Amino acid sequence: MADISDKARDEFFSEAQEIIEGFSRDLVALDDAEKRGQGDPDLVNDIFRAVHTLKGLAGLFGANKMSTLSHDLEEILDDLRLGRRPLSREVLDMLFRAINVYEQILLVERSDKQIVPAEVEAFLSQLTVFARRDLAPSASPQVSYELDAGLLAVLTEYEEHRLRTNIQNGFALFRIRARFNLITIDEELERLKAKAKPFGEIITYLPTGEGGDIDAIDLEVLMASRTQYDRLVEVLGGPNVKVEEVAKRIQQPALHLTPAPPAAISEEPPPPDPARSSEAPRMALASTPPPAAAARSPSDAAEIRASKDVGPGLSLRSVSQTVRVDIRKLDHLMNIVGELAIVRSSLARITERVRSNPALRELGVDLHRLHRGFERHLGEMQDGILEVRMVPIGQIFEKLGRVARQASREAGKQVNLVITGAETEVDKLIVEELSDPLMHMVRNAIDHGIEPPGDRGKVGKPDVGTIAINAFQKGSHVLIEIEDDGRGMDPKLLIETGVRRGFITEDASHEMSSREIFGLIFIPGFTTKASADMLAGRGVGMDIVKTNIGRLGGIIDVQSERGIGTKMTITLPITLAILSALIVQVGLHTYAVPLSSVQEALVYDLGQVRSIDGREVMTLRGATLPLIHLSRLFGVEGDATRARGFIVVVSAGPRRLGVVVDFLEGQQDIVIKPLGPSLRGVRGFAGAAQLGDQRVGLVLDAPALVEEVLAGDAGKSSLGFRRDVA
Amino acid sequence: LSDLARAPRNLGRRTHSLERGPVTEYLAFRLASEVYALPLAHVREILTLPPLTFVPRAPPDILGIISVRGLLVTVIDLRCRLGVEQAPANKRTRILLVPSPTGEMLGLHVDEVLQVYRLGEAEIEPAASALGGNVADHVAGIGRRDGTLLILLSLHPLLASTR
Numbered sequence: 001m002a003d004i005s006d007k008a009r010d011e012f013f014s015e016a017q018e019i020i021e022g023f024s025r026d027l028v029a030l031d032d033a034e035k036r037g038q039g040d041p042d043l044v045n046d047i048f049r050a051v052h053t054l055k056g057l058a059g060l061f062g063a064n065k066m067s068t069l070s071h072d073l074e075e076i077l078d079d080l081r082l083g084r085r086p087l088s089r090e091v092l093d094m095l096f097r098a099i100n101v102y103e104q105i106l107l108v109e110r111s112d113k114q115i116v117p118a119e120v121e122a123f124l125s126q127l128t129v130f131a132r133r134d135l136a137p138s139a140s141p142q143v144s145y146e147l148d149a150g151l152l153a154v155l156t157e158y159e160e161h162r163l164r165t166n167i168q169n170g171f172a173l174f175r176i177r178a179r180f181n182l183i184t185i186d187e188e189l190e191r192l193k194a195k196a197k198p199f200g201e202i203i204t205y206l207p208t209g210e211g212g213d214i215d216a217i218d219l220e221v222l223m224a225s226r227t228q229y230d231r232l233v234e235v236l237g238g239p240n241v242k243v244e245e246v247a248k249r250i251q252q253p254a255l256h257l258t259p260a261p262p263a264a265i266s267e268e269p270p271p272p273d274p275a276r277s278s279e280a281p282r283m284a285l286a287s288t289p290p291p292a293a294a295a296r297s298p299s300d301a302a303e304i305r306a307s308k309d310v311g312p313g314l315s316l317r318s319v320s321q322t323v324r325v326d327i328r329k330l331d332h333l334m335n336i337v338g339e340l341a342i343v344r345s346s347l348a349r350i351t352e353r354v355r356s357n358p359a360l361r362e363l364g365v366d367l368h369r370l371h372r373g374f375e376r377h378l379g380e381m382q383d384g385i386l387e388v389r390m391v392p393i394g395q396i397f398e399k400l401g402r403v404a405r406q407a408s409r410e411a412g413k414q415v416n417l418v419i420t421g422a423e424t425e426v427d428k429l430i431v432e433e434l435s436d437p438l439m440h441m442v443r444n445a446i447d448h449g450i451e452p453p454g455d456r457g458k459v460g461k462p463d464v465g466t467i468a469i470n471a472f473q474k475g476s477h478v479l480i481e482i483e484d485d486g487r488g489m490d491p492k493l494l495i496e497t498g499v500r501r502g503f504i505t506e507d508a509s510h511e512m513s514s515r516e517i518f519g520l521i522f523i524p525g526f527t528t529k530a531s532a533d534m535l536a537g538r539g540v541g542m543d544i545v546k547t548n549i550g551r552l553g554g555i556i557d558v559q560s561e562r563g564i565g566t567k568m569t570i571t572l573p574i575t576l577a578i579l580s581a582l583i584v585q586v587g588l589h590t591y592a593v594p595l596s597s598v599q600e601a602l603v604y605d606l607g608q609v610r611s612i613d614g615r616e617v618m619t620l621r622g623a624t625l626p627l628i629h630l631s632r633l634f635g636v637e638g639d640a641t642r643a644r645g646f647i648v649v650v651s652a653g654p655r656r657l658g659v660v661v662d663f664l665e666g667q668q669d670i671v672i673k674p675l676g677p678s679l680r681g682v683r684g685f686a687g688a689a690q691l692g693d694q695r696v697g698l699v700l701d702a703p704a705l706v707e708e709v710l711a712g713d714a715g716k717s718s719l720g721f722r723r724d725v726a
Numbered sequence: 727l728s729d730l731a732r733a734p735r736n737l738g739r740r741t742h743s744l745e746r747g748p749v750t751e752y753l754a755f756r757l758a759s760e761v762y763a764l765p766l767a768h769v770r771e772i773l774t775l776p777p778l779t780f781v782p783r784a785p786p787d788i789l790g791i792i793s794v795r796g797l798l799v800t801v802i803d804l805r806c807r808l809g810v811e812q813a814p815a816n817k818r819t820r821i822l823l824v825p826s827p828t829g830e831m832l833g834l835h836v837d838e839v840l841q842v843y844r845l846g847e848a849e850i851e852p853a854a855s856a857l858g859g860n861v862a863d864h865v866a867g868i869g870r871r872d873g874t875l876l877i878l879l880s881l882h883p884l885l886a887s888t889r
Contacts, residue, residue, distance in 0.1 A: 335796060339796070589779075589780060589782075633782075634782030634783065635782055635783075636780070636782055673796075673797075673798050674798070675781075675791065675798060675800070676791075676798060676799065676800045676830045676831075676832070677828060677830050678788065678800040678802075678826070678830060678832065679781060679784055679788065679791070679800055681785075682781060682782075682783045682784050683783065684782075684783060685781070687798075688779065688791055688793075688798055690793055690796070695777055695779070696777070696779040696791055696792065696793045696798070697779065698779060698781065698782075698791075
């Protein structure tokens with residue numbers, strides 16, 4: 001890449017990434033539309049524009065491979081737009097692969113190593129051949145509608161193609177005349193387009209040059225539709241909108257059907273009358289196509305199209321009201337809020353001291369009021385920053401669509417991916433970290449879950465398998481369910497494999513609950529499939545999925561029924577940046593327990609505690625609650641002088657554990673920070689947080705503790721040093 | 727690069743440096759009764775002991791974590807690592823902030839910081855010749871000055887066992 005500043009480079013990458021994501025989104029939508037048998041020309045256009053922009057970007061930054069790729073894609077897409085090339089599976093596959101290649105190229109560019117993978121080179125040369133392939137010449141236009149020659153002359157090649165396609169498909173043409181206020185024309189036009197979209201396609205729109213005044217302008221919109229005239233009038237019509245049907249094959253141009261195009265654009269139409277031309281120059285600046293006589297290259301056509309979409313009244317002022325922000329800057333702001341929260345806690349203590357002094361009553365009241373105000377604003381600020389960090393989880397679902405498509409093709413299976421809840425919002429960092437585990441789970445579902453089409457038929461299932469992904473918010477958590485209607489998991493096979501590989505003993509296997517049995521798939525190195533295959537056998541197993549989700553403070557749960565399917569549920573906190581925690585003490589040590597994993601806190605009453613097989617348990621509302629003394633678990637000295645302790649009931653999914661501590665200090669919002677790499681091997685802590693007065697408290701990783709205590713025999717003795725556990 | 731930076735100062739002591747060879751600055755500190763020294767260039771900061779948070783389950787030579795302006799720093803017990811007898815912390819206890827080979831900032835817990843020594847190459851005995859072949863990697867050599875014996879440490883081997 002050429003020598004450019006880091007900042008510009010960052011901008012380049014984030015912009016390119018954004019465009020590629022849009023490309024990907026549109027392509028998935030196009031693929032869907034195509035499957036339903038209804039092509040969407042708007043999507044092809046959007047993709048064409050995305051590629052065109054990428055080409056420009058690549059040129060600007062000297063990313064040569066990206067230029068080449070964009071150039072060839074642009075040609076193919078232009079052919080698609082203009083109907084010179086049908087939208088075949090082959091083309092779609094090529095486009096899907098192109099997204100991966102774009103991403104690979106970006107990686108190469110970012111790494112500065114400039115070593116282009118061989119597969120990228122291979123794809124580029126393949127694409128070049130593909131783009132240059134001879135195409136069947138397009139049919140000559142046969143317009144059977146009576147349209148003004150002047151109008152036809154100003155149609156771009158693309159618009160001509162769309163007009164022809166619509167006529168060939170038996171659509172009727174309508175002419176809509178609408179008057180727009182110049183100030184609000186952008187929005188009004190968009191509204192009209194949105195209203196018209198379900199009923200047909202808008203082929204072009206031009207200013208009529210008639211009837212407008214200083215504040216308003218008349219546009220003529222040519223629309224193709226299968227809908228009846230009356231219905232269209234009903235939907236689109238209004239005080240400023242008139243709909244007319246364009247008559248078929250009328251030899252004599254009817255007067256009202258022939259509004260002239262603005263300005264003398266081609267030689268063929270009669271010169272417009274003076275009144276019209278006086279209107280024309282104003283519009284010419286904004287949206288008039290270039291003279292038809294000039295040869296239009298495909299990319300010219302695209303630019304015209306693009307500028308038209310902006311609509312008349314185009315200006316150079318950016319329409320975007322958004323800013324792109326590096327997430328680290330938000331982290332920094334969040335850290336400051338965290339520090340302020342510590343100031344607030346100290347302030348609260350001082351306020352209490354002042355208030356309890358009768359001599360300072362008045363001062364205390366004032367201070368208390370100030371403190372309340374500070375607290376409220378700080379809370380609002382925290383919420384505001386958190387809100388900025390939130391993005392719809394749908395961002396990764398789009399990637400999943402692509403992965404599912406590719407994986408199902410490779411596996412020779414047909415899969416329909418059904419996504420709901422894409423608008424559910426989650427912290428940006430969580431979304432980033434979630435994409436790999438989810439991708440792996442979808443691949444797994446396709447590879448191991450969904451049966452080959454033949455087998456599905458035999459058990460009376462439809463040939464096309466379904467993978468449903470559903471995301472929704474539940475309290476301060478986000479749940480993501482990945483459900484397939486495949487063959488389900490066989491508990492017997494899981495147990496057999498577990499015993500054979502020595503993960504469980506024969507005896508233990510008889511006492512396992514179904515949850516524990518399905519939990520076996522999360523053990524590193526556990527696989528029931530004889531040979532690791534391309535899809536799911538890449539060394540990234542479900543254990544990694546579980547670890548990654550655990551790192552986000554989430555848990556994963558499996559349900560499966562043979563012959564019916566498998567459902568995996570991921571439960572995640574909404575944000576990582578700040579969390580409410582219960583501060584507890586064990587002897588001289590202070591720990592924070594994230595409130596998201598705390599169910600309740602109880603007084604530790606020896607009278608209710610029973611000992612079973614060396615473990616302490618108690619009965620809580622009819623269910624057995626295993627207990628663990630934090631002092632024993634961590635090998636630290638508890639407070640022996642304290643007669644009573646407290647039990648913090650923590651949960652991981654459906655499992656509960658009572659953690660016995662000496663004292664509950666209260667609730668506090670904390671900014672959690674990761675422990676250094678030198679402590680990576682230490683399990684049981686999610687990080688540490690500043691608790692005020694320079695104190696640092698360790699934050700318990702409650703799900704990991706639940707896991708550890710309930711899985712092992714840690715309840716009987718404290719664990720030793722585990723530094724070698726990576 | 728650090729040699730370059732120091733060049734102008736060396737000019738003033740030319741006669742000495744000619745005799746002593748290239749000069750390196752060492753920060754000397756005490757652990758129990760022994761005096762150790764690390765190249766000063768490695769030491770980013772010297773802190774008085776902030777509240778230390780014990781980390782259960784951590785390796786025995788990790789004393790805990792501290793917060794240095796919001797950054798969590800793991801504190802390493804040099805006594806434990808160097809096999810020196812244990813003693814409680816006191817007023818003179820200091821934390822030396824040093825970067826690990828992986829770039830993590832680590833704290834070294836020492837009993838007392840003494841002074842900076844400028845040692846020429848000629849004043850340093852390489853570990854192998856002074857102590858024989860079988861010396862731990864983290865001992866770089868022995869420095870002598872004014873009757874004091876300095877055990878010169880090499881930072882990266884010293885931290886190599888910290889991951």
